Amino acid sequence: MTAALVPLAWSPAGFVNEFYPSFWWIPAGVLTAALAIKLPTIVRLWSDPLLRAVGGVLLIACAVFVFVAPSTIARVNRVTGVPNISAPWVYSLLTAFCGSCLLLIIAWRNGLSDRSASTVRAVRWVVAGSLGVIATLWVLFALADAPVERLRDLDTYYADTPYMREMILLYLLAQAVATVITSGLIWNWVRTDGLDAWLRWGLKFLGVGYAAQLSFYAVKLPAVAARWTGHDLDWLSTAVAPPLACLSALLIAVGFILPHAGQYLAEQWRVRLAHHRLRPLYLLMRTVNGSGVSFVLRATPELRLIRRETFIRDALLPLARHIDEPGRRRTYETALTLGHDPARAKSLAAALAIQDAVETRRRSPEPDDHHDPDTTDLLREIAAISHALRRPEDLEAVRARTGPAGARDQRGIRR
Numbered sequence: 001m002t003a004a005l006v007p008l009a010w011s012p013a014g015f016v017n018e019f020y021p022s023f024w025w026i027p028a029g030v031l032t033a034a035l036a037i038k039l040p041t042i043v044r045l046w047s048d049p050l051l052r053a054v055g056g057v058l059l060i061a062c063a064v065f066v067f068v069a070p071s072t073i074a075r076v077n078r079v080t081g082v083p084n085i086s087a088p089w090v091y092s093l094l095t096a097f098c099g100s101c102l103l104l105i106i107a108w109r110n111g112l113s114d115r116s117a118s119t120v121r122a123v124r125w126v127v128a129g130s131l132g133v134i135a136t137l138w139v140l141f142a143l144a145d146a147p148v149e150r151l152r153d154l155d156t157y158y159a160d161t162p163y164m165r166e167m168i169l170l171y172l173l174a175q176a177v178a179t180v181i182t183s184g185l186i187w188n189w190v191r192t193d194g195l196d197a198w199l200r201w202g203l204k205f206l207g208v209g210y211a212a213q214l215s216f217y218a219v220k221l222p223a224v225a226a227r228w229t230g231h232d233l234d235w236l237s238t239a240v241a242p243p244l245a246c247l248s249a250l251l252i253a254v255g256f257i258l259p260h261a262g263q264y265l266a267e268q269w270r271v272r273l274a275h276h277r278l279r280p281l282y283l284l285m286r287t288v289n290g291s292g293v294s295f296v297l298r299a300t301p302e303l304r305l306i307r308r309e310t311f312i313r314d315a316l317l318p319l320a321r322h323i324d325e326p327g328r329r330r331t332y333e334t335a336l337t338l339g340h341d342p343a344r345a346k347s348l349a350a351a352l353a354i355q356d357a358v359e360t361r362r363r364s365p366e367p368d369d370h371h372d373p374d375t376t377d378l379l380r381e382i383a384a385i386s387h388a389l390r391r392p393e394d395l396e397a398v399r400a401r402t403g404p405a406g407a408r409d410q411r412g413i414r415r
Contacts, residue, residue: 031062031253053104054256060097061249067093070151083149084158088141091171092134098178099130101252105185105206126178133174140167155220156234159227168224176217183210198262202255209251216244271301274383278308281386285315287358313379320375322357327402334402340394347384348398350377354385355395 035058042055066072073086103126110119144163146154155172158164189195190203223237289311299307331352335345378385388395 030250031058031065034058034253034257035062050104050108051260053100053107054260057097057100057104057256058253060093060100061253064090064093064097065246065249073151074149077149084146084154085141087146087154088137088167091137091167094175095130095133095137095171095178098175098182099126102126102178102182102185104256105182105189109185109189129174130178133170137167137171140164140170153234153238156223156227156237159224172217172220172224176214176221179210179213179217183207183214186210196259196263198266199259201262202258204255205251205258206255209248209255212244212248212251216241216248219244268301271305275301275305275308277383278305278312278386280389281312281354281382282308284354284358284389285312285319288319288361289315309382312382316354316378316382317375319354319357319361320378322360323353323378324356324360325353327356328353331398331402335398338398338401343384344388346377347381347388348394350381350385351388352395352399352402354378 035055039055042051067076067086068090073090076086076089077083103123106119106122106126110116140163144158144161144167146158146161146164148157150157155168159168186203186207190200190207195203219236219240223233223235223241226233328349332345332349335348336342340348
């Protein structure tokens with residue numbers, strides 16, 4: 001009874017022990033989802049080496065968190081029949097991840113076409129260094145004696161064991177050095193002028209992610225070093241480091257994905273907005289050519305935009321013969337006197353001229369004056385003209401001020 005009244009002591013180690021599997025499977029799931037979302041774009045734009053590189057980094061990150069989970073560690077050890085063989089395997093994946101991130105940052109910043117001596121030398125150093133560290137990890141593990149399987153605390157448990165000690169220290173220091181270099185490149189890049197907004201935000205996420213990764217090594221190394229002096233700081237390795245590793249991986253993944261995803265979404269938004277903005281002029285042109293654009297279920301936004309633009313231009317070409325050019329110039333002058341800037345005045349005059357031409361064509365399909373008008377401006381400015389049709393009050397004000405010749409019914413197409 002007394003024991004039941006004693007409050008339960010909370011500790012970071014106890015919390016992490018309770019939720020330890022989630023620390024690895026949650027980021028693994030998020031990274032896998034990110035890779036799945038990104039995969040169609042990578043496949044569609046396979047010729048883009050940066051997209052392929054981002055996909056490769058995400059794939060390695062997913063593999064890291066899948067193989068670092070205790071259940072996967074135990075399964076790999078059991079399948080191979082070698083206790084703790086997951087250690088050099090996971091350390092190799094981590095080293096490959098750090099190296100690939102550094103290579104991606106170098107290629108991303110300098111451009112894939114950069115073949116300068118400094119860039120080539122940096123790439124060779126990163127590749128050679130990563131492969132050298134991975135090979136050394138396996139050699140040290142082969143020389144070590146580590147018969148007791150450790151699923152969660154191998155770093156501290158074997159911190160005093162010959163060759164295992166060197167293997168653990170090597171992977172921590174090598175990855176810490178790679179992280180420092182990558183972080184320095186990122187923050188130097190962030191401070192440069194002229195960066196795209198999505199790229200800048202992606203780099204900021206990367207910078208914070210690598211700061212979290214440095215914190216991971218900052219708590220791992222003291223925990224390992226404490227064993228050399230007979231102290232026990234294992235909780236730093238088992239309770240503090242795992243959340244930092246998960247946070248770091250998620251932030252780095254967001255940092256790599258955000259520039260590409262953001263630019264793609266921004267482009268999709270631009271295309272859809274352009275398609276929507278052409279609706280007033282499209283509806284007006286349907287009064288000339290009633291067929292409109294047929295709906296295609298699987299048409300991409302880009303294709304729908306192209307088809308709407310084509311329909312409008314195809315309808316404008318024959319309609320242009322009915323446009324009163326002198327009246328259009330008078331309307332333009334009127335719009336200027338009402339305070340509209342030249343570009344806006346031009347689009348208002350064109351919108352009114354097209355409305356009048358639609359009325360004229362409806363009354364008389366053949367123009368009285370057979371001429372070959374210059375349609376360059378009309379075809380090029382369809383977006384501005386369509387935008388002018390959204391403000392019928394502006395059109396009516398210009399029409400009323402122009403005079404009786406322009407005082408026909410307002411037929412602006414509302415949104």
